Amino acid sequence: MSARGVMGARWGARGTHAALAIWYAAAVLFLFAPIFAAIVYSFNLGVVNKQTATITGWTLQWYPAAWNDLSLRRSVESSLIVAFWSALISVLVGAALGYAIVRHPLARARAVLAALTYILLIVPESVIGVSLLLFYAETGIPLSTATLVAGITPMAIAVVALIVRARVLTLERRVEEAAADLGSSRAKTLWFIVLPQLAPALAAGVIMAYTFSFDNLVVSAFLTTPQINTLPVYLYGSLQYGPSPAVYAAASVVFVFTLSMLGVAALIYRLARRPQSAD
Amino acid sequence: MTTPSRSSLSARSADHVVAAIPAAWLAVFFLAPLGFTVVFSFARSVFGGVELAFTFENYRTALTGFNGATFLRTIIFAVSASALCLAAAYPVAYFLARHTGRRRAIAVVLILVPYFSSFLIRIMALHMLMSRGGFAETVLNALYLHGGPLDVLDTQTAVFIGMVYAYLPIAIVPLFVVLDRIPKPLLEASRDLGASPLKTFVFVTLPLSRPGVATAVLLTVVPMLGEMVIPRLLGGSKGVLMGQAISSQFLQSQNYALGAAMAVLVLLAVGVMVVLLARLTKGFAEIGQ
Numbered sequence: 001m002s003a004r005g006v007m008g009a010r011w012g013a014r015g016t017h018a019a020l021a022i023w024y025a026a027a028v029l030f031l032f033a034p035i036f037a038a039i040v041y042s043f044n045l046g047v048v049n050k051q052t053a054t055i056t057g058w059t060l061q062w063y064p065a066a067w068n069d070l071s072l073r074r075s076v077e078s079s080l081i082v083a084f085w086s087a088l089i090s091v092l093v094g095a096a097l098g099y100a101i102v103r104h105p106l107a108r109a110r111a112v113l114a115a116l117t118y119i120l121l122i123v124p125e126s127v128i129g130v131s132l133l134l135f136y137a138e139t140g141i142p143l144s145t146a147t148l149v150a151g152i153t154p155m156a157i158a159v160v161a162l163i164v165r166a167r168v169l170t171l172e173r174r175v176e177e178a179a180a181d182l183g184s185s186r187a188k189t190l191w192f193i194v195l196p197q198l199a200p201a202l203a204a205g206v207i208m209a210y211t212f213s214f215d216n217l218v219v220s221a222f223l224t225t226p227q228i229n230t231l232p233v234y235l236y237g238s239l240q241y242g243p244s245p246a247v248y249a250a251a252s253v254v255f256v257f258t259l260s261m262l263g264v265a266a267l268i269y270r271l272a273r274r275p276q277s278a279d
Numbered sequence: 280m281t282t283p284s285r286s287s288l289s290a291r292s293a294d295h296v297v298a299a300i301p302a303a304w305l306a307v308f309f310l311a312p313l314g315f316t317v318v319f320s321f322a323r324s325v326f327g328g329v330e331l332a333f334t335f336e337n338y339r340t341a342l343t344g345f346n347g348a349t350f351l352r353t354i355i356f357a358v359s360a361s362a363l364c365l366a367a368a369y370p371v372a373y374f375l376a377r378h379t380g381r382r383r384a385i386a387v388v389l390i391l392v393p394y395f396s397s398f399l400i401r402i403m404a405l406h407m408l409m410s411r412g413g414f415a416e417t418v419l420n421a422l423y424l425h426g427g428p429l430d431v432l433d434t435q436t437a438v439f440i441g442m443v444y445a446y447l448p449i450a451i452v453p454l455f456v457v458l459d460r461i462p463k464p465l466l467e468a469s470r471d472l473g474a475s476p477l478k479t480f481v482f483v484t485l486p487l488s489r490p491g492v493a494t495a496v497l498l499t500v501v502p503m504l505g506e507m508v509i510p511r512l513l514g515g516s517k518g519v520l521m522g523q524a525i526s527s528q529f530l531q532s533q534n535y536a537l538g539a540a541m542a543v544l545v546l547l548a549v550g551v552m553v554v555l556l557a558r559l560t561k562g563f564a565e566i567g568q
Contacts, residue, residue: 012476023374027371027451030447034400034404035404038403053407092300093301096301097300100297104294116301116302123501123546124502124549125505128313133529135315137535151308157304211395215398232397235399239512254396255397262392
């Protein structure tokens with residue numbers, strides 16, 4: 001290849017790299033733009049207590065306003081409660097599912113559970129939402145916090161199951177066999193040998209499940225009642241008469257909260273993983 | 280040798296308990312409700328309720344006139360928005376897999392962080408950005424890409440932008456995973472045999488990334504088929520898609536039977552997508568292991 005050809009190829013590669021980098025940067029900017037916008041609008045004065053697209057001035061008043069808004073506060077409270085129970089149930093059920101998909105002794109059981117997880121991921125949320133509404137209405141079960149929690153668990157379970165499954169795939173089966181050879185019952189092995197090894201995946205899973213449950217809108221929209229109104233459903237409802245700027249203040253707080261939770265999850269996962277990769 | 284068989288028996292029972300917990304929970308709170316929907320989709324809607332029957336009347340109503348048009352529009356919309364998402368995601372995933380070097384983890388996290396923050400609030404803020412007098416208008420005017428007020432809200436374009444926005448990260452992830460796993464020696468071999476970078480991409484990278492493409496399409500097209508929040512917030516009355524139509528049958532019209540039939544149609548559409556995409560990845564089971 002001539003010198004010019006090599007130079008040309010190098011310039012071509014550089015051009016491709018630059019173009020891809022620009023595309024990536026544009027994507028990140030696009031993805032973050034609404035988040036920054038929400039934070040900026042939380043300081044926007046607005047016009048007569050209404051949010052406006054144009055920035056009319058700066059104020060800090062929406063943060064105390066959000067704090068003092070009773071219905072907003074109640075919706076945050078119920079969101080926290082619902083997400084707590086959903087995360088707790090999802091991590092238990094999801095961990096069992098993720099483990100059984102990999103380690104169940106019967107191939108057919110593994111296949112059925114894997115298919116079930118797959119189906120969980122591909123049924124649109126709105127279909128699950130209306131199905132649950134129909135289910136509760138026709139079985140005569142009154143809507144409550146419990147029905148809402150049960151309704152939003154399937155998706156969180158799928159997320160936990162995938163995380164746990166990925167972790168179980170990296171575990172040495174021989175460790176479990178050694179425990180069995182040393183006389184440990186299967187239940188004891190699961191509890192004392194498998195569970196501790198799954199800890200980082202469970203921690204990551206519980207936080208992911210919490211985040212998803214806290215944020216759930218579509219299924220919740222069908223299952224909430226005036227008494228149990230979660231934050232996303234409350235915000236969704238409030239959009240009809242134009243969101244109060246206080247909404248963005250609450251949203252900004254939730255953003256910071258969610259991101260720090262995810263940061264903690266990532267940290268736990270990495271810290272717990274490190275010693276294992278060392279040996 | 281009774282001990283091993285006894286221990287294997289107890290081994291099984293513990294494993295069965297572990298499998299039974301999720302199976303039972305999901306049977307009650309996931310499969311049973313879906314079953315109700317399927318059963319009710321054949322029921323007859325009567326004044327103030329639903330009467331169990333076996334009729335295709337709901338499907339006929341759901342597939343004709345306004346409802347049929349909505350169903351068709353939803354499918355076209357979901358497929359094209361998903362394709363656009365894929366086109367936008369592929370270069371990003373390619374960049375992440377091949378060009379980020381040591382900063383890769385941060386580069387990936389930057390894509391994922393927005394996805395994990397509140398969906399509704401991001402769409403609400405997107406609404407603000409796109410409305411008259413918002414940031415998008417200011418930026419487009421400053422760049423001379425658009426003159427005067429921006430009237431994109433309450434159009435199908437707005438819904439399109441919203442869909443691509445919301446599902447871009449989950450299109451990027453599977454593509455990134457697959458591109459990352461393509462063995463480097465294959466690319467080197469292609470180069471050594473004299474193929475240009477473009478040829479290597481078209482004949483080596485692109486075909487090998489098919490499973491990622493299929494997963495990306497699946498993960499975006501499925502939620503798009505049922506999406507009800509984005510069309511309502513960004514599309515106003517012009518963007519009604521299936522998700523919204525179904526929800527209004529349940530929440531406003533109280534026609535559970537028709538709503539159930541429409542939900543089953545969405546599930547069928549999802550099923551067709553899964554089958555088509557599975558064909559795309561045929562023979563790929565061994566890749567990436």
